[in-house]
Amino acid sequence: MRTLIAMIKKEVLQLKADKFYLRFLLIAPFLQLIVLGFSLTTETTNVPTLICDLDKSAVSREFVRSVGTNERFDIVGTVESYTALDEGIQRWQASVGVYIPPGFSKRLSRDAAAEIQVLLDAVDGNKALTAFGYLQQIAAREGIRLIDLTLQPNGGGTRMIYHYLFNPELKNAAFMVPGIVVTIITIITLLVGAMSLVREKETGTLEQLMVTPINRGQIILGKMIPFLVYSFIEVAIILKVAQWIFHLELAGSLATLYLGILLYLFSTLGLGLLISSVAGTQQQALFLAWFFMVFMILLSGFFIPIENMPLWLQKITLLNPLRFMMTVVREIYLKATPIWLLTDQLLPLGALGFAIFGTAVATFRKKSG
Amino acid sequence: MGLYGIIIKEFKHIIRDYRTLLILFILPMLMMVLFGYAMTLEIPDIRISVDDHDNSPASRHLISGFQGSNFFTVRPARGLSGRELFQRREAHALLTIPADFTATGTVDLQIDASDSSRALIIRQYIGAVVSRSGGNTGVPAPVTAVPAFLYNRELESAFFFVPGLTALIIIMVTALLTSLTITREKEQGTFDLIKLSPVHAYEVIIGKVVPYLILSFLIGILVILFGVLLFGVPIRGSISALLLYLILYCLTGLSFGILISTVATSQQTAMLISLIATLLPTLFLSGFIFQIEAMPALLRAASAIMPAKYFLIIIRGLMLKGNTQGEILFPILMLVGFSTLFLLIAIRRFKHYLDH
Numbered sequence: 001m002r003t004l005i006a007m008i009k010k011e012v013l014q015l016k017a018d019k020f021y022l023r024f025l026l027i028a029p030f031l032q033l034i035v036l037g038f039s040l041t042t043e044t045t046n047v048p049t050l051i052c053d054l055d056k057s058a059v060s061r062e063f064v065r066s067v068g069t070n071e072r073f074d075i076v077g078t079v080e081s082y083t084a085l086d087e088g089i090q091r092w093q094a095s096v097g098v099y100i101p102p103g104f105s106k107r108l109s110r111d112a113a114a115e116i117q118v119l120l121d122a123v124d125g126n127k128a129l130t131a132f133g134y135l136q137q138i139a140a141r142e143g144i145r146l147i148d149l150t151l152q153p154n155g156g157g158t159r160m161i162y163h164y165l166f167n168p169e170l171k172n173a174a175f176m177v178p179g180i181v182v183t184i185i186t187i188i189t190l191l192v193g194a195m196s197l198v199r200e201k202e203t204g205t206l207e208q209l210m211v212t213p214i215n216r217g218q219i220i221l222g223k224m225i226p227f228l229v230y231s232f233i234e235v236a237i238i239l240k241v242a243q244w245i246f247h248l249e250l251a252g253s254l255a256t257l258y259l260g261i262l263l264y265l266f267s268t269l270g271l272g273l274l275i276s277s278v279a280g281t282q283q284q285a286l287f288l289a290w291f292f293m294v295f296m297i298l299l300s301g302f303f304i305p306i307e308n309m310p311l312w313l314q315k316i317t318l319l320n321p322l323r324f325m326m327t328v329v330r331e332i333y334l335k336a337t338p339i340w341l342l343t344d345q346l347l348p349l350g351a352l353g354f355a356i357f358g359t360a361v362a363t364f365r366k367k368s369g
Numbered sequence: 370m371g372l373y374g375i376i377i378k379e380f381k382h383i384i385r386d387y388r389t390l391l392i393l394f395i396l397p398m399l400m401m402v403l404f405g406y407a408m409t410l411e412i413p414d415i416r417i418s419v420d421d422h423d424n425s426p427a428s429r430h431l432i433s434g435f436q437g438s439n440f441f442t443v444r445p446a447r448g449l450s451g452r453e454l455f456q457r458r459e460a461h462a463l464l465t466i467p468a469d470f471t472a473t474g475t476v477d478l479q480i481d482a483s484d485s486s487r488a489l490i491i492r493q494y495i496g497a498v499v500s501r502s503g504g505n506t507g508v509p510a511p512v513t514a515v516p517a518f519l520y521n522r523e524l525e526s527a528f529f530f531v532p533g534l535t536a537l538i539i540i541m542v543t544a545l546l547t548s549l550t551i552t553r554e555k556e557q558g559t560f561d562l563i564k565l566s567p568v569h570a571y572e573v574i575i576g577k578v579v580p581y582l583i584l585s586f587l588i589g590i591l592v593i594l595f596g597v598l599l600f601g602v603p604i605r606g607s608i609s610a611l612l613l614y615l616i617l618y619c620l621t622g623l624s625f626g627i628l629i630s631t632v633a634t635s636q637q638t639a640m641l642i643s644l645i646a647t648l649l650p651t652l653f654l655s656g657f658i659f660q661i662e663a664m665p666a667l668l669r670a671a672s673a674i675m676p677a678k679y680f681l682i683i684i685r686g687l688m689l690k691g692n693t694q695g696e697i698l699f700p701i702l703m704l705v706g707f708s709t710l711f712l713l714i715a716i717r718r719f720k721h722y723l724d725h
Contacts, residue, residue, distance in 0.1 A: 125524030143512030
């Protein structure tokens with residue numbers, strides 16, 4: 001026990017010695033939280049929009065006004081021809097062009113059927129499709145209003161009353177912040193885990209450690225425990241900061257969350273350790289860690305929903321501990337899901353952690369002879 | 370001659386570390402395949418639970434509207450509340466049809482809004498089915514919008530992420546790798562040996578940069594080729610211009626890498642700085658995945674100083690839009706400005722470091 005404490009002390013001292021590094025470890029999570037919390041929005045708003053209104057009637061102007069006042073669109077200019085609209089998109093001035101042909105208002109009042117054309121920069125297909133969807137809605141709604149056609153109120157139609165559970169204001173950050181918390185933990189523990197042993201290998205201090213009476217289990221524990229503690233504190237702080245900045249509260253139990261994180265850390269720190277024993281240099285370790293990190297984050301459902309992936313890819317995600325951790329943190333953070341409804345996530349999380357950590361320890365034993 | 374020697378030495382370093390090299394070439398390919406399959410357009414599969422208290426022809430007609438659509442999977446609610454259903458992750462939405470539905474025509478919908486954008490889509494889809502079943506379709510929309518999807522008619526997601534991935538991978542190779550190799554020499558003390566030898570600061574830098582320039586350029590070409598051949602992403606503009614700006618962007622990343630190495634004292638620090646200053650911003654603030662216009666003003670301003678943002682406009686413009694260089698002059702100038710600035714500061718700081 002005393003050797004273990006000495007080992008932990010050594011690790012902490014080493015951490016403290018590199019001021020720059022330490023500062024980064026402390027500050028980076030906040031920067032990430034702020035940047036990601038605000039930028040990670042999958043919403044489409046303020047799409048730069050060009051208008052070409054060749055109808056120039058009161059009705060068409062009214063239509064343009066309703067596009068302009070919609071938060072989804074940001075009118076950046078008006079042009080006088082269809083080609084100019086096309087050119088504006090080509091030159092990156094706008095990603096949407098709305099073309100109102102001459103005779104629009106006449107057709108609307110005469111036939112109750114008029115068309116507008118929408119040019120969309122489909123380089124980002126998703127955004128183009130969403131923007132078009134919003135425009136279609138505006139067209140349908142405004143069309144009815146402009147033509148002064150009133151639908152029979154409640155005339156046989158079905159009325160739908162809807163409630164948004166767990167996130168009534170539909171805050172995007174509410175979905176992203178818990179994801180960011182575990183992503184940050186993944187990045188830091190995996191990278192730091194991967195660098196720790198290999199660094200000692202590269203500088204030759206690992207051999208020195210090996211000849212001391214400390215055993216390998218203690219070396220591993222000594223390396224892991226500081227980051228276990230760090231992660232726990234970090235989570236608490238990030239949750240607090242999220243409360244200040246995004247006004248989000250942890251809805252569920254902190255203890256369950258910590259249990260999930262503990263299980264998860266076996267996976268990340270274990271994977272880091274594994275990388276550390278396989279890699280020859282810090283550079284290799286770093287790139288290997290990156291390799292795993294990218295896949296874990298990509299296939300976790302963090303910003304690409306797993307349900308949207310093809311089936312074979314969904315099966316691969318079952319090997320990803322972050323996938324389960326992501327569900328756990330989101331469920332607890334937003335929905336206060338009790339622990340017994342999370343066993344289907346926590347069990348695989350623990351099993352993966354056990355398997356990865358076991359492999360890592362076995363590999364380290366073998367490699368260090 | 371000293372320059373030539375350093376370049377050869379650096380090349381040997383790169384080739385000897387075949388594992389890093391392997392990762393550098395395999396990672397982009399794998400990422401591309403994964404992105405290609407994972408980033409599909411949203412085809413909703415909405416799991417809706419229905420709690421029918423009315424059990425009348427009208428309510429059954431409403432439910433059949435969901436069963437007939439392939440966007441929905443309908444399940445009975447089994448008496449569970451919305452909260453319970455959502456916590457069990459069994460349903461995305463709970464539709465309650467009250468006993469007086471036939472009389473009032475009112476239904477109640479609860480949506481799991483933990484994912485806000487999904488919740489919005491779900492409401493739209495369910496709302497469409499509900500109003501259709503109510504017979505509200507009598508009036509056709511007087512104004513219809515006709516779309517023209519430019520540059521990417523099939524809305525292929527590969528068109529979007531191949532250029533982005535190129536930008537990301539190049540930054541990864543250039544900034545991260547260069548900063549690591551230089552700090553490594555610092556850490557191991559081999560730099561002190563170079564200081565003693567009669568080489569100039571610029572020779573050391575150029576000697577370091579050239580091999581990585583070639584390496585990152587090759588990887589960039591490989592990613593683009595992969596995207597063109599596997600996912601059919603077009604190159605509509607000038608290929609020579611594309612290659613030219615690829616080199617320019619590599620140079621920007623490399624000079625940033627050198628800059629980092631003059632600040633960092635250990636490989637660990639270098640890694641963290643490149644992570645925070647280049648990789649993550651490239652991923653999140655460049656417009657690679659997340660739309661810049663939708664961000665708050667502060668982040669929009671931050672994205673304006675991201676070289677990746679400008680490179681993305683250039684590469685997307687040249688590949689997808691068939692832009693001429695005149696049409697993307699501003700991003701080109703910005704990128705030129707960034708590389709010159711970074712390179713000048715890097716050489717200055719590096720010289721300072723070598724002299725002391």
